[in-house]
Structures are given as structure tokens and as C-alpha cells.
Amino acid sequence: MTLPVFETPRLTLRSISAHDAEGLHEAYGDTDAMRHWDLPPSRDVPQTAERIRMSAEADPRWHGMWAIQTQAGRFVGAINYHAHNEQQRRLALGWIVVPSCWRQGLMTEVAPPVISHCFTRLNVHRIEARIEPENLSSRRLAAKLGFTEEGTLRDWLCVAGEFRSVALRRGRVPQRRDVQPAARGVDDAARGAAPSERRHLHVLSVRRPAPLP
Numbered sequence: 001m002t003l004p005v006f007e008t009p010r011l012t013l014r015s016i017s018a019h020d021a022e023g024l025h026e027a028y029g030d031t032d033a034m035r036h037w038d039l040p041p042s043r044d045v046p047q048t049a050e051r052i053r054m055s056a057e058a059d060p061r062w063h064g065m066w067a068i069q070t071q072a073g074r075f076v077g078a079i080n081y082h083a084h085n086e087q088q089r090r091l092a093l094g095w096i097v098v099p100s101c102w103r104q105g106l107m108t109e110v111a112p113p114v115i116s117h118c119f120t121r122l123n124v125h126r127i128e129a130r131i132e133p134e135n136l137s138s139r140r141l142a143a144k145l146g147f148t149e150e151g152t153l154r155d156w157l158c159v160a161g162e163f164r165s166v167a168l169r170r171g172r173v174p175q176r177r178d179v180q181p182a183a184r185g186v187d188d189a190a191r192g193a194a195p196s197e198r199r200h201l202h203v204l205s206v207r208r209p210a211p212l213p
Contacts, residue, residue, distance in 0.1 A: 003064050004121075006113040013066040013110055016056060016078060020067045021049035023075025026098040033099050036135040040160045061086060068097075068110050076101045079114055081122070090126035091118060093171075095138075102137075111145050115171060127171035130156065132164055142169045 006013040016024070025048040027033040034041040042048040055065040065080035077097035084091035093114070095107050118124050129147050131138045139149075147169035155163040 003060070003066055004117065006066075006110070006117075008109045008113070010070065011076070011106060011110055012069050012071065013079070013113065014069070016052055016065045016067040018049055018052060018056070020075055020078075021045050021052055023069075023098070024048050024052060024067075024078060026075075026100070027077065027096045030099055033096060036132045036138065037096065038094075038157050038159060055080065066110075066114065068106065076106055077110075079107070079110060081114070081118055081127075083128075084122065084124070088126075089124045090128065091122070091124050092128040092130055093118075094129075095141075107141055108144055111141075115145065129169040129171070130166040131169060132157075133167050139167065139169075145171070147171050 003013075003015045022045055025042060025045045028037075028042040028048045028051065029044070031041055039051070042051065052065075055063065058064070062084050063080065063082045065078055067075060068077040068079065069075050075098070077095065079093065079095040081091045081093055093111070095111065097106055115127060118127055127147075129138070129142045130153065131142060133139075133152065142149075150168045150170055152165055153168050154165045156166045157164040
């Protein structure tokens with residue numbers, strides 16, 4: 001899948017490919033970098049390459065991942081959208097930076113064009129960031145990017161058999177005049193919904209009870 005290329009003052013975003021396996025493995029193979037990811041660390045470069053293949057071959061209506069590289073061509077991280085629901089016009093963002101490039105403001109620089117792409121080209125109304133409460137650096141980043149914390153989804157992730165909760169954050173919805181209509185799809189009137197109608201949900205859950213002694 002080919003995604004649009006974005007240029008920032010220091011970085012280039014392009015579709016991730018098999019050639020990025022060694023670079024991404026600096027993050028995917030690192031326990032600290034993967035501490036708050038939704039998968040356990042990769043065992044080796046081939047497993048990272050397989051994860052890249054799955055992202056690259058995913059249906060772009062649901063998922064897309066960009067490689068982030070410096071102007072000199074060094075791989076420094078990745079950013080993706082996933083869980084894209086066209087009917088409900090929402091998706092989620094995820095990001096990761098190789099540990100040697102932490103605390104350089106890289107994701108603050110590259111996330112805005114991706115967010116803009118999601119609002120304009122993918123025509124979403126809602127962008128979510130699902131961040132574990134202990135992941136303070138990502139929570140600070142989300143706040144810088146204009147995300148608003150809405151609450152906690154308890155036991156939302158299951159990673160290597162361990163259930164984890166995430167803090168749910170929502171990206172700022174741009175003004176309607178800033179959003180271009182989707183090239184494909186059915187308009188609001190055809191779906192039977194009022195274009196300006198907004199509905200909010202209370203999230204309720206019940207967890208599996210602990211086994212009896």
C-alpha cells in the first residue's frame with residue numbers, strides 16, 4: 001500500500017516497507033520501547049519484518065503505517081492509523097520512536113500532517129489515541145497535539161496474556177470548512193442521519209469474573 005509522502009523541516013514520512021525491518025527492530029525489539037505497545041517485543045529482525053509485511057499489506061481503509069526517516073535517510077520511528085471505521089468516521093493513531101532518538105520532539109513534528117490527512121483525505125470525524133496511563137511521555141505528546149482525555153478503558157488490551165487499561169484521548173475536530181469531503185462513500189443525508197447531529201456514548205463494560213478457588 002502506498003501512502004502520501006510528507007516532508008517536515010527535519011523528517012520524511014513514507015509508506016513503511018520491508019527495507020525498514022532493521023531500523024524498526026531498534027524499537028520493536030527493545031523492551032522499554034515496547035512497554036506500552038499492543039504487542040510484545042519482536043524476537044528478532046525477521047519477526048519485525050513479518051509485522052511490517054502485515055501492515056504494508058493491510059487494507060488502507062482500516063490501517064496505514066508510515067516510516068519516519070531523517071533527511072539523511074536514517075530510520076527513526078513509525079506512526080500509523082488503525083481501527084478505521086468508515087461508517088462511524090473514526091480511527092485511532094499509534095506511534096513509536098527508536099530509543100536513541102527519544103526526547104528530540106520528532107513525533108511532535110510528524111504527527112500533525114498525519115492527523116490532517118486523517119481528517120481531510122480519510123474524512124474522519126474522530127481520532128483517538130489509546131494510551132496506557134503509565135505512558136506519561138505519550139500522554140504529554142497527545143496533549144501537545146490537541147487531544148483531550150476522555151476516560152479510561154479498563155482491560156482494553158491483552159498483551160502476552162496480560163490485560164492492560166488505556167486512557168482514551170480524542171483529537172480536536174477541525175472546523176467544517178477545513179475538511180474536504182471524502183472522494184468515496186455515502187453522504188450523511190443518504191445514510192439517513194442529520195449532517196450536524198452528534199451523539200455521545202457512555203462506555204460500560206463487565207469483566208470476566210475471577211475463577212472460583
